[in-house]
Amino acid sequence: MRVGVFVIACLALVAGSPAPAPAEYSESAAVQVIEETESFLAHPHYLDNDEIGALFGQLAKDYPQLAQAYKVGRSLQGRPLHALALNAPPANDKSGDLLRPMVKLVANIRGDETLGRQIVLYMAEYLASSYETDDQVQRLLNTTEIHFLPSCNPDGFALAQINP
Numbered sequence: 001m002r003v004g005v006f007v008i009a010c011l012a013l014v015a016g017s018p019a020p021a022p023a024e025y026s027e028s029a030a031v032q033v034i035e036e037t038e039s040f041l042a043h044p045h046y047l048d049n050d051e052i053g054a055l056f057g058q059l060a061k062d063y064p065q066l067a068q069a070y071k072v073g074r075s076l077q078g079r080p081l082h083a084l085a086l087n088a089p090p091a092n093d094k095s096g097d098l099l100r101p102m103v104k105l106v107a108n109i110r111g112d113e114t115l116g117r118q119i120v121l122y123m124a125e126y127l128a129s130s131y132e133t134d135d136q137v138q139r140l141l142n143t144t145e146i147h148f149l150p151s152c153n154p155d156g157f158a159l160a161q162i163n164p
């Protein structure tokens, strides 16, 4: 997992748990949970904002013990700011351990800087889908709460697509 190099990442304390909001996704959404990162090289496709919401909703549905989809608000033009939280606290720690580190990965602060946005999505999907089979991922999510905010600036991203 050397994706951090590309990700505009910042460490932030997250105040409390994310307010659980109903995830916005539909079964018929044209988004597929990403399974093979190499496929992006052959068929580059940056998920748009709705697809990000659909992907996070799907991850929350597929990994209900690990993943929680929520929104941190809306952009100036009203686009939802999709976020995902991943963590797997031990069963005897339902109330939350105040000393457990919380990390937030944020990308796409400038609308046309899109690579970090896609990498944050891959990282979220990778960690969620590898938990069962990968000891290192298990240890990470057992001890750390990670929040993903792939796009701070969905309005800028939409503009960047229109004016290449």
Ligand SMILES: *[C@@H]1O[C@H](CO)[C@@H](O)[C@H](O)[C@H]1NC(C)=O
Residues within 6 Å of the ligand: 088, 089, 090, 091, 135, 136, 138, 139, 142
């Ligand atoms: C992670 O936590 C689960 C549940 O508490 C436990 O069964 C598992 O062994 C832990 N994995 C690691 C690698 O510590």
